[in-house]
Amino acid sequence: MRTMRGRSPEVLLFAGFVGIASTLYLAFNWAPSVSINAFESPAAQRIFYWHVPAAWAALIAFTVLFIGSAMWFFKRNAMGWKLHVAGSEAGLACGLMVVLSGCIWGAAEWGTPWDWSDVRLNSFGLLTLLAIFLVLGRRSQPDGVETRDTFAAFGLYGFILVPLTYISTRIWQIRHPGPVGGIGAEGSINGSMRFVVLLGALSFTLFIAGHMLVSMRITDMEQRLERAQKRLDGGN
Amino acid sequence: MDGMNYLSFAYLGMIAAIAVWTWTIVSRSRSIEDRLAAVEASIGIDPAQADELTK
Numbered sequence: 001m002r003t004m005r006g007r008s009p010e011v012l013l014f015a016g017f018v019g020i021a022s023t024l025y026l027a028f029n030w031a032p033s034v035s036i037n038a039f040e041s042p043a044a045q046r047i048f049y050w051h052v053p054a055a056w057a058a059l060i061a062f063t064v065l066f067i068g069s070a071m072w073f074f075k076r077n078a079m080g081w082k083l084h085v086a087g088s089e090a091g092l093a094c095g096l097m098v099v100l101s102g103c104i105w106g107a108a109e110w111g112t113p114w115d116w117s118d119v120r121l122n123s124f125g126l127l128t129l130l131a132i133f134l135v136l137g138r139r140s141q142p143d144g145v146e147t148r149d150t151f152a153a154f155g156l157y158g159f160i161l162v163p164l165t166y167i168s169t170r171i172w173q174i175r176h177p178g179p180v181g182g183i184g185a186e187g188s189i190n191g192s193m194r195f196v197v198l199l200g201a202l203s204f205t206l207f208i209a210g211h212m213l214v215s216m217r218i219t220d221m222e223q224r225l226e227r228a229q230k231r232l233d234g235g236n
Numbered sequence: 237m238d239g240m241n242y243l244s245f246a247y248l249g250m251i252a253a254i255a256v257w258t259w260t261i262v263s264r265s266r267s268i269e270d271r272l273a274a275v276e277a278s279i280g281i282d283p284a285q286a287d288e289l290t291k
Contacts, residue, residue, distance in 0.1 A: 013258055020254070024247050043240045050250060093257055097250060104246045211258070214265050221268045228275045 009213035016207025023049055023200040031196045045109075051101040053200030055124070057208040058094035061087050062127060062162050064212060065134075069155030072148055081148055082219045084155055086212035088134040094208060095128030120168040120176040123161050130158040 027049035065087025071080025102121065103113035115121055134151055141147045168176075 010262065013262070017255070017258065021251065024251065028244075028247075043243050046243055047246060050247065093254075097254070101246070101250065104242075108242060207254075211261065214261050218261070218265050218268055221265075221272050225268065225272045225275060228272065228279060228281065232275060232279050 009210045009217065012206050012210030012213065014210075016203050016205075016210055019199065019203025020053075020207060023053070023196060023203055026196045026199065031193055032190065043108075045105075047101050047105045049196050049200050051098060051105065052197055053204040054094050054097040054101060056201045057204035058091055058098055058124075058127070059162060059166070060205060061090035061094050061208055061212070062131075062159060063087075065091055065131075065155045066159035066162070069152040069159075073152040073156060076145075081152075082216040083212075084134075084148075084152055085138070085219045086215035088131050088138070088151075088155065089215050090208050090212050092128065092131035092135050093211070094204075095124070095131050099125060099128055118176050119172045120165055123165045123168055127158065127161045127165065130154065130161070 027046050031046065031049065064083050068080045068083025068085075068087050071077040072084055073080075102124075106115070107113045134154060138147070138151055
């Protein structure tokens, strides 16, 4: 039976999920409405309280993917491969949440779910496609050093899209709204809006950390299972 | 569709999606844990020392 410490990923998942649900409740019932003149669809603006924290969690996941890929590619570190697997799976899930919520908002506000001329939309879309490639590719290939090297190389070079996505609306403001936090932000959100976004970011961070820990545990158990089965087949 | 209904539908869909995803990954973890315990028990490995024995 697992100890409480052994169940800490599940505790993080639960805390994150409760936090996300609370964020959505506050986004609906407490966060102020935006100016009806500034938006085509003021109600849909509330998708921001999901979209921005999910994007934050996605960038954490892609950073873990980069660190894991580097640890495997340069050091052949087993923990690095577990981080690569966890980062790519979490990056795919968060990437899809961001892309889908963005499409929902775009359809309501812009009248189109996607704009091929917007740099941030497309760079983030490419990041999500990279995560799809890594997750599906790994599942369809036999595990081995060459396979891991190939996927780790994609994880390393694909990370260039993360800073590109971050700076894109600071350089090219095409359709995607400008930054509301961090360097170069216009500071367009008030105190209660900021509180809900920060609660969302914290909740998504706990949630994605729990997911990555469960994913690392699964990778570890799969490797142990493979070794135990080889031993069983070998009659030792 | 009215703006708030559209948003409610979108939010419920997304929270249901992450709940299903979470359930899937936790179930997968438990299933592999059970299989691993069964295989290790069949070859007489103490799970606490499995990593040491199978290196």
